[in-house]
Amino acid sequence: MKVLAAMSGGVDSAVAAARAVEAGHEVVGVHLALSRNSGTLRTGSRGCCTIEDSMDAQRAANVLGIPYYVWDFSEKFKTDVVDDFIAEYQSGRTPNPCMRCNERIKFAALLEKALALGFDAVCTGHYASLLTDQAGNLELHRSNEMAKDQSYVLGVLTEDQLKHSMFPLGAAASKNDIRKEADRRGLSVANKPDSYDICFIPEGDTQDWLSEKVGKAPGKIVDRQGNVLGDHSGTHEFTVGQRKGLSIGKPAADGRPRYVLEISPKTKTVVVGPQAALAISELQGSKYTWCGKSPSQTSDWAEVLVQVRAHGDAVPAKFAIVDDQMVIRLDEPLLGVAPGQTAVIYAGTRVLGQTTIDKTTSALPVNAE
Amino acid sequence: MSVYLDHAATTPVRPEILQSYVEHLQVIGNPSSVHGAGQKARRSLEDARDKLALAVGCHRSEVIFTSGGTESDNLAIRGLFLSRTQNNPECNIIITAGTEHHAGLDQVEHLDANENAEAIWAVLDDRGVLDLDWLEQFLNENASRVALISIMWVNNETGLIHPMKEISALAAQHGIPVHTDAVAAFGHVPLSFKESGVTTMALSGHKIGAPVGIGALIVARDAKMAVTSHGGGQERGLRSGTLSAPLATIFADAAELAVAELDEFTARLEPFKNKIVAAIKETAPDAIFSRGNAPGFVGIIHFTFPGCNGDSLLFLLDSAGVAVSTGSACRAGVTEASHVLMAMGRTQEQARGSLRISLGYSTTMADVDAFIEAFPAAYQGALKAGLPTK
Numbered sequence: 001m002k003v004l005a006a007m008s009g010g011v012d013s014a015v016a017a018a019r020a021v022e023a024g025h026e027v028v029g030v031h032l033a034l035s036r037n038s039g040t041l042r043t044g045s046r047g048c049c050t051i052e053d054s055m056d057a058q059r060a061a062n063v064l065g066i067p068y069y070v071w072d073f074s075e076k077f078k079t080d081v082v083d084d085f086i087a088e089y090q091s092g093r094t095p096n097p098c099m100r101c102n103e104r105i106k107f108a109a110l111l112e113k114a115l116a117l118g119f120d121a122v123c124t125g126h127y128a129s130l131l132t133d134q135a136g137n138l139e140l141h142r143s144n145e146m147a148k149d150q151s152y153v154l155g156v157l158t159e160d161q162l163k164h165s166m167f168p169l170g171a172a173a174s175k176n177d178i179r180k181e182a183d184r185r186g187l188s189v190a191n192k193p194d195s196y197d198i199c200f201i202p203e204g205d206t207q208d209w210l211s212e213k214v215g216k217a218p219g220k221i222v223d224r225q226g227n228v229l230g231d232h233s234g235t236h237e238f239t240v241g242q243r244k245g246l247s248i249g250k251p252a253a254d255g256r257p258r259y260v261l262e263i264s265p266k267t268k269t270v271v272v273g274p275q276a277a278l279a280i281s282e283l284q285g286s287k288y289t290w291c292g293k294s295p296s297q298t299s300d301w302a303e304v305l306v307q308v309r310a311h312g313d314a315v316p317a318k319f320a321i322v323d324d325q326m327v328i329r330l331d332e333p334l335l336g337v338a339p340g341q342t343a344v345i346y347a348g349t350r351v352l353g354q355t356t357i358d359k360t361t362s363a364l365p366v367n368a369e
Numbered sequence: 370m371s372v373y374l375d376h377a378a379t380t381p382v383r384p385e386i387l388q389s390y391v392e393h394l395q396v397i398g399n400p401s402s403v404h405g406a407g408q409k410a411r412r413s414l415e416d417a418r419d420k421l422a423l424a425v426g427c428h429r430s431e432v433i434f435t436s437g438g439t440e441s442d443n444l445a446i447r448g449l450f451l452s453r454t455q456n457n458p459e460c461n462i463i464i465t466a467g468t469e470h471h472a473g474l475d476q477v478e479h480l481d482a483n484e485n486a487e488a489i490w491a492v493l494d495d496r497g498v499l500d501l502d503w504l505e506q507f508l509n510e511n512a513s514r515v516a517l518i519s520i521m522w523v524n525n526e527t528g529l530i531h532p533m534k535e536i537s538a539l540a541a542q543h544g545i546p547v548h549t550d551a552v553a554a555f556g557h558v559p560l561s562f563k564e565s566g567v568t569t570m571a572l573s574g575h576k577i578g579a580p581v582g583i584g585a586l587i588v589a590r591d592a593k594m595a596v597t598s599h600g601g602g603q604e605r606g607l608r609s610g611t612l613s614a615p616l617a618t619i620f621a622d623a624a625e626l627a628v629a630e631l632d633e634f635t636a637r638l639e640p641f642k643n644k645i646v647a648a649i650k651e652t653a654p655d656a657i658f659s660r661g662n663a664p665g666f667v668g669i670i671h672f673t674f675p676g677c678n679g680d681s682l683l684f685l686l687d688s689a690g691v692a693v694s695t696g697s698a699c700r701a702g703v704t705e706a707s708h709v710l711m712a713m714g715r716t717q718e719q720a721r722g723s724l725r726i727s728l729g730y731s732t733t734m735a736d737v738d739a740f741i742e743a744f745p746a747a748y749q750g751a752l753k754a755g756l757p758t759k
Contacts, residue, residue, distance in 0.1 A: 028688075067687070071680055116754035117681060118688075 001120040002026045003166060006106060007060060007068070009053030011182045011189045012125030012169060014060035018185050019168035020123045021064050027123070029061035029068040032110065034077040035200065060187050071113070073105055080104040082200050086213050089236045092263035093340025096153070096310065097198055103156040111164055121164045126150040129170030129349075130162060137293045138162045142349040145172050152310050155344035155354035159292050210236045219268025221248060224261065224277065224366045235265045240338035241278055248272070261362070274364070279333030281363040283308075283343050285355030288326040295352065305346040306330065308337050308357070319345055326355040333363035372691045372739040376576075376729030377525055377553060377669055383578035383730065386622040390580075393615035400612050401603060413614040420621035424628040425572070426561030427587050433604040434617050437584035438552040439472040441571035444586050444597060444608060445548045446476045446519055449569065450486060451595035453516035453546070458485060462511065464518045466491045466499060467712025468527075472571075473519050473550050474708070486516070490712075496661040497529045497713045505539050512543035520547070522554035522570075526696040526709045526725060528669025529660040530558055537566030546592060552576055552584075556627030557634075557666045568592045574620035577627045578730060583616035630730070638667045638728050641737045645670050645726055648741040652748050659710065659723070668728040671696055673710065677722040677751040685747035691740050696725030 003025040005017035021027045031054050039050045054070060061068035081100045088095035111122050127143035128151040140162060143149040157165065172178055175194075182190035201209045214236045221230040230248045232238070237245075242260040252258055252274070259278050262271035283306075295302075298321040305314035306328050316331040328343055337343075337360050344354040373381070398410035415429075422429040435441045446463070453460050463486050465477050480486035489507070492500040499520065508515065518540050520531050533549050540547045546568035554560055556577035562570055569592060573584040588594060588607065600609025627634070649656055649672055659671040674682065679695035686693050697707035697720075710720035726740060 069680070069684055113681070113754045117685060117750055 002118060003028070003121050003123050004110075004114040004119045005029050005066070005123045006110065006125075007031050007057035008125070009056035009060075009189065009192075010125065010195065011179055011187070011192055012127070014057070014064075014125070014187045014189050015178050015182050015185070016123055016125040016166075016168045017060065017066065018064055018181075018187070020166060021066060023168070025123075027064070027066045028119070029057065029064070029066050030110070030114075031057040031068070031070045032077075032105065033070050033072045033074055034081075034105075035074055056189050056192065060189060063186050063188075071110070073109055076109050077101070077105055077200075080109075085198075085200075086210065088340050089210055090214060090265055091340075092235055092265045094239050094338040095340045096342055097200070098153050098310070099156055099342050102153055107157055107161045107165065111161065115164065121166045123166035123168060125169055126154055126167050127169050127172060128154050128167045130165060130167050140291050140351040141170075142346070142351075143170055143172065145169075145174050148172075148175050150310075151346075151349075151351050152307050152342075152344050155291055155342065155351050156289060157291055158289050159294075162292055207237055217265075217268055219270065221246065221270045221272060223252075223258075224271060224273045229258075229272065232270055235263045235268060235270055238263055238270050241336035246272060275335075277362050277364040278335050279363040280335075280337045280360045281330055281333050282361040283328045283330070283337060283355075283357050283359070284322075284325045285343065285358045286325050287358075288321075288353060288355035290353040291351040301329070304328075304352060305348075307344050307346065308334070308341050314346055317345070325358075326353070328355075372736045374726045374728065374732070374736060374740055375692050375694045376732065377696075377725065377727035378694055379575045379581065380578055380729040381731055382580055382619075383623055383626060386578070386619055386626065389622060390615055390619040393618050396614065398614075400614055401601065410614045414612055414617050417614070417617035417621035421585060421617075421624050424621070424624040425555070425570070425585075425587055426563045428590060430605070431562065431587050431590060433586045433588055433608050434612055434620075435584045435586050435604075435608050436582055437575070438470075438550065438571050438573035440608075441573070441584050441586035442470070442472040442519075442548075442550050443476050445569040445571060445588070445594070446473060446517070447480070447597045448594035448607065449517045449546050449548060449592070450480055450484075451597065452593045454485065455595065460514055460516050461485050462487050462489050462515045464489045464491055464504070464507070464515060464520075466493060466497075466520055468493060468497050468524055468529075468709045469519065469521055470525050470550055470552070471708075472552075473521065473548070477519060491520070493713060495714050496663040497524060497527055497659070497709070498663045499531060499536070501532070501535055501539070504536065508539055508543055508545070512545065515543070515545050517568075518545060518547045519549070521550035521552075522560065523551070523558060523666045523669075524660075524709065525553040525669075526707060526723075527659040527671045527713075528553075528665040528667075528727075530554070530664045530666060533565045533567055541566060553666065553669070556624060556631065557668055559631065562587050562589075569594070572624075574616070574623060577623045579620040579623040580616065583613065583620045585620070627730070634730060635667055638732065641728055641732060641734065642667050642670055644737055645740060648744060652745045659713070668732075670726040670728075672724055673715065673719055674722040674724065674748065674751070675719065676755060677748065678754065679721060679723045681751035681754045682722075682724050682747055685750045686740075686743055689743035689747060691743045693740075694725045694727070695723050697723065 003020050005027050007013045007029045041052045058068050081097050085095050085097045127148040129141040131139045142151045179190050217234045220228050238260045258272040261273045301318040301320045304319050306317040307314040317328050319328045339357050341357050345352045398406035400411040400414045418429050418432045422432050463477050467490050477488050481488040492503040537547045548569045549567045550571045552573040555572050568589050570587040575581040598609050656672045656674050706717045706720040
């Protein structure tokens with residue numbers, strides 16, 4: 001196959017490309033330029049987007065003996081990922097930009113361009129397993145390396161996208177083994193630090209960065225009964241589940257700490273309340289996709305596992321499609337779920353599909369406080 | 370099969386001058402040393418200076434060897450500007466064009482942003498041709514404030530030739546120095562430093578068949594230049610640093626060959642260029658030849674292709690074994706929308722769809738035919754892949 005290896009400059013994508021070469025594919029390395037003003041050297045725990053990262057990717061491609069190009073997706077990345085990230089925060093939601101990048105850049109814009117230019121597949125260094133069932137249908141499963149499993153951020157992929165995807169690290173034993181393999185293959189990125197931060201936010205300070213982009217929009221902090229408890233300078237400074245930095249003078253009647261429960265940018269209101277009210281019993285989203293073949297029936301409640309953030313645990317739940325909404329009922333209430341996050345549903349290790357959460361239902365009714 | 374049509378980026382070292390280079394590499398001695406070995410190295414260096422001066426049409430004392438075009442542009446623009454403003458801070462305007470190579474452009478922008486200079490961007494038409502009437506009028510009205518003019522002789526992306534003689538003549542009426550980046554011009558179009566009337570001229574070896582790492586700045590004997598590179602005081606004190614006699618030798622040899630063969634070279638390349646242009650227009654009727662009907666260097670063929678991305682064209686042609694360029698500057702491999710085309714009034718999207726095919730002394734009709742064979746499929750593929758912003 002003619003394979004485009006997306007190479008970030010990190011160790012995972014370098015080893016993934018190496019494995020694709022070893023498997024006999026005709027591989028071309030492509031680094032995605034996602035910023036017009038990339039820095040010279042990598043700083044902190046950001047793992048891409050500097051010239052050094054691009055050079056690291058090129059060096060790896062040279063060592064593997066494959067052609068290497070840099071393709072510019074910076075404009076699309078800005079509108080589809082960065083601007084979307086800001087807009088989501090402005091609407092009081094908690095977005096996952098890596099997911100958007102997979103959905104709209106890596107497995108959309110890049111994949112489309114690759115297919116148009118004659119490639120059969122895009123290969124990345126994600127930790128996830130692409131398997132084929134007995135009927136020949138593609139299934140996306142968790143990586144064997146649970147600590148690094150990235151099936152969650154790939155949950156947005158559709159059957160068509162999976163057909164043209166390749167995740168050679170899927171059966172990796174551990175990240176440490178990947179580093180050893182990189183070293184054995186003479187790849188200089190073998191010991192490059194892992195990246196954790198959002199790539200387009202310098203210094204990793206999301207709130208500061210957002211404040212700069214969004215500006216101030218003062219409003220009120222209220223409790224669930226509507227009593228005003230304090231002021232704030234912008235709803236984007238809050239995330240659901242946040243406890244620190246609320247600056248409410250008065251303690252709650254029961255003396256217990258209060259948490260952000262809800263953010264309403266339209267009314268510039270931040271709703272706070274007891275931790276128990278953070279527990280969510282039901283999620284729903286109107287935008288949902290199936291990762292692979294869509295289930296034959298979705299109207300009856302089916303037992304699944306649901307994961308709501310990249311490094312969270314999967315918890316038991318039931319799901320059904322009700323009035324064209326994906327509704328997920330959690331077996332046990334779950335803390336810290338907010339609109340904008342993605343709920344990925346699993347059958348065992350297999351990714352079934354996902355939805356962006358539009359609405360959450362608290363397990364604690366207002367009048368029960 | 371591998372076909373190289375990116376001679377404007379760098380052209381292969383001419384094999385007939387390699388032997389002499391290798392021999393010079395084995396000669397011991399720093400040209401600035403006093404002993405016999407040093408004198409021998411100095412002799413080679415000065416032979417090279419004579420040879421280069423003859424090829425360029427200047428006096429031997431006007432040749433300042435440097436590491437290449439970028440260093441030459443920086444020394445000249447900065448040196449002339451500082452000298453002009455030293456006693457007259459009001460005289461701070463640098464007239465330049467948005468189509469200049471980054472080597473000159475960025476120095477001007479740096480001076481404008483940080484050191485009291487005011488950049489004035491010359492009026493260009495959509496072919497990149499400078500409006501001489503505008504220049505004349507601007508000089509008549511602001512001459513006392515103009516520190517220098519910096520315009521390249523041949524544009525490295527589009528191949529457009531600027532009328533340096535006319536520009537210098539206008540500047541001379543007001544005693545304003547002119548710098549020209551002649552990196553893409555020297556050895557490619559008829560050129561004489563003396564006849565051009567420019568004050569300083571940047572040259573580079575690797576565009577004419579010498580290795581990367583050697584260039585020159587031609588500085589008129591009467592030019593007033595501030596020293597911006599300090600050290601041992603070599604090269605009239607303008608460019609300090611130990612000189613490489615072997616590199617200077619091979620540069621001068623390449624220059625001598627290029628100038629001697631210029632007529633034959635031009636005559637040989639003309640049909641190549643015409644064939645490529647015709648083939649491109651047949652496949653892509655809406656493609657635009659960037660410099661239009663303006664005078665240009667025959668070895669640079671530059672087009673924009675509506676609806677295509679230059680990256681895709683380059684990738685598909687490279688996959689087919691044909692090395693070309695989008696023409697525009699790269700930052701770690703990222704092709705930027707060409708600032709040259711933007712300065713010619715193109716939109717960012719138009720500027721993205723560019724391709725430069727550049728020919729050199731070693732180009733053959735077989736290379737041309739290989740390009741013509743590979744081009745239609747690459748064009749169709751790039752059209753299909755569209756622009757990234759779509």
